[in-house]
Amino acid sequence: MLRLTEIKLPLDHDEAALPAAIRTRLKIAAGELLGFTVARRGYDARKKTDIHFIYTLDVEVKDEVALLKRLKGVPHIAIAPETRYQFVAHAPQGLSERPVVIGTGPCGLLAGLLLAQMGFRPIILERGKAVRERTKDTWGLWRQSKLNPESNVQFGEGGAGTFSDGKLHTQIKDPKQHGRKVLDEFVKSGAPEEILYVSKPHIGTFRLVSMVEKMRAEIESLGGEFRFQSQVTDILIDNGQVQGVTLANGETITSRHVVLAIGHSARDTFDMVYQRGVYVEAKPFSIGFRIEHPQTLIDQCRFGPFAGHPQLGAADYKLVHHASNGRSVYSFCMCPGGQVVAATSEPGRVVTNGMSQYSRNERNANSGIVVGISPEDYPGGPLAGIEFQRQWESRAFELGGGNYFAPGQRVGDFLAGRASTKLGSVVPSYQPGVTPTDLATALPDYCIAAIREALPAFGKKLRGFDMADAVLTGVETRTSSPIRIKRGDDYQSLNTRGLYPAGEGAGYAGGIMSAAIDGIEVAEAVALDMLRV
Incomplete structure (x- = not known):
């Protein structure tokens, strides 16, 4: 197979355009082209009057060796890489x-799936509920202000990514094709096949729910076992070696290989792990607000006359500003055509996040506008970041008036330093509701100053971004884990053999794709170590 890159075609090209472009690039007749697949499709929107697709294609031709010899030195033609995953x-x-x-x-799901596919029959423990029951509990908070601390956006089958935009792109290096393995498994479980090749794949919440169920079914068919509502309250360690875990019901499960894939919000488990002497350190994370605009505004800014084109869908953005006070402000987890959701897991606190369905057809675009902070901002030991997060989540609950309403403010009022008494043309999507207020005390002063400086700067990059009626909703605190459970090259804890810290909660991933890839890498390490033992 040959790989062709930089094939440029108009947005409205027909089916014949791709094979024609291949023949032109390779200078071959129609009969010499045996077949092709799309390896990647992105678009170039740098010139709003000339937005076009850019393809990477894997091509099968007659007499490949002779063709390569004839085209030696021609750019954007190479041998296609192997994309099939190889079990270790x-x-x-x-x-x-x-x-x-x-x-x-x-x-955890990908670690469990890979271990099951290799025949190791994993036992998979989840403190929350199965995904369908969990979804009902989550809607209970959104619609009725009823929080279940063990079943919500953060806890339950599928993890926090289930209620998100379902983004599947990552910038991590992936020479072993682990990312392709993740995408293949997702497609096998019901994700659209386009995630295998579009440049910014996403799935959306509703599809993620059914996919998670199908992945569970495969793991169980291969001998794996799921136990829901089974919170781990203790890790059994003897002379630096894991021996098993204890559940909240008192049951002990014996194992010398434990994968800790608990997500970024399992604060009580973080504390337990630290108390057991496992090496934990504080790490940087970010806090801020969610911002909402009309999706049509973002489409117009990004696509100009092509706004609304069905091949482009809802536009996204990525923004960064380095403020004069030394803080970095950036957009986080941008959700085109989505909604802001209540994402707390603890009573008396308000947390925001963003979510989209696959269609991305809601009226608003939303994104976190967050400020980077470091352990120097919250001194007090490895777990001090947790209390720092809680401080601002409790303040948001207070500013929202209780009952899990979120505090909100028009951007115009925020920039002018005055409280909002009502909202304008942009209707906030957060449920159970938004209370207009003054967000000046919702975050540390240095965050407020940095965001006030950043919004007009973003408005120069995307015209209208700092529009007066755009809405800020607070607070966004769970951007990543506030700790890192440090591990060595063998993926085991630095000081606890057999414990494999993994994913976002351990500080080794950020988002669905990087977390899933980390799960695969950890599962490989577990399998190899179990064979050595």
């Missing part, structure tokens, strides 16, 4: 030990 191990018959995976977010 297979469990021997009669293996008695079973690995334990704690958490069923993208990291």
Whole structure:
């Protein structure tokens, strides 16, 4: 197979355009082209009057060797890379030990799936509920202000990524094709096939729910076991070696290989791990607000006369500003055509996040506008970031008036330093509701100053971004884990053998794709170590 890159075609090209472009690039006749697949499709929107697709194609031709020799030196033609995943191990018959995976977010699910596919029959523990029951509980908060601390946006099958835009792109290096393995498994579980090739793939919440169920079913068919509403309250360690875990009901599960894929909000588990002497350190994260604009405004800014084109869909953006006070302000988890959601997991606190469906057809675009902070901003030990987050989540609950309403403010009022008494043309999507107020005390002063400086700067990059009626909703605190459970090159904890910190909660991922890839890498490490033992 040959890989062709930089194939440029108009947005409205027909089916014949791709093979014609291939023949032109390779200078071959129609009969010499045996077939092709789209490896990647993106678009170039740098010139709003000339937006076009850019393709990467894997091509099969007659007499490939002779063709390569003839085209030697021609740019954008190479041998196509191998994309099939290769398992690193297979469990021997009669293996008695079973690995334990704690958490069923993208990291835990992929770790469990890979271990099951290799024959290791993992036991997968989840403190929350199965995804359908969890969804009902989550809607209970959004519609009735009823929070279930063990079943919500953060806890339950599928993890926090289930209620998100379902973004699947990442910038991490992936020479072993782990990312392709993740995408292949997602497609097998019901994701649209286009995620295999579009440049910014996403799935959306509703599709993620059914996908998670299908992945669970495959793991179980291969000998894996799921236990929901099974919170791990203790990790059993003897002479620096994990021996098993204890559940909230008092049950002990014995295993010398435990994957800790608990997500970024399992604060009580973070504390337990730290108390058991596992090496934990504080790490940087970010806090801020959610901002909402009309999606039509963002489409117009990004696509100009092509705004609304069906091949482009809802436009996204990525913005960064380095403020004069030394803080970096950036857009985070941008959700085109989505909604702002209540994402707290603790009573008496308000947390925001963003979510989209696959269609991305809601009226508003939303994104986190967040400020980077470091452990120097919250001194007090490895777990001090948790209390820092809680401080501002409790303040948001207070400013919202209680009952899990979120505090909100028009951008015009925020920039002018006055409280909002009502909202304007942009109707906030956060449920159960938004209370107009003054967000000046919702975050540290240095964050407020940096965001006030950043919004007009963003308005120069995307005209209208700082429009007066855009809405800020607070607070966004769960951008990433406030800790890192540090591990070595063998993926095991620095000081606890057999414990494999993984994914976002351990500080090794950020988003669905990187967490899932980390789950695969950790599962490989577990399998190889189990064979050595």
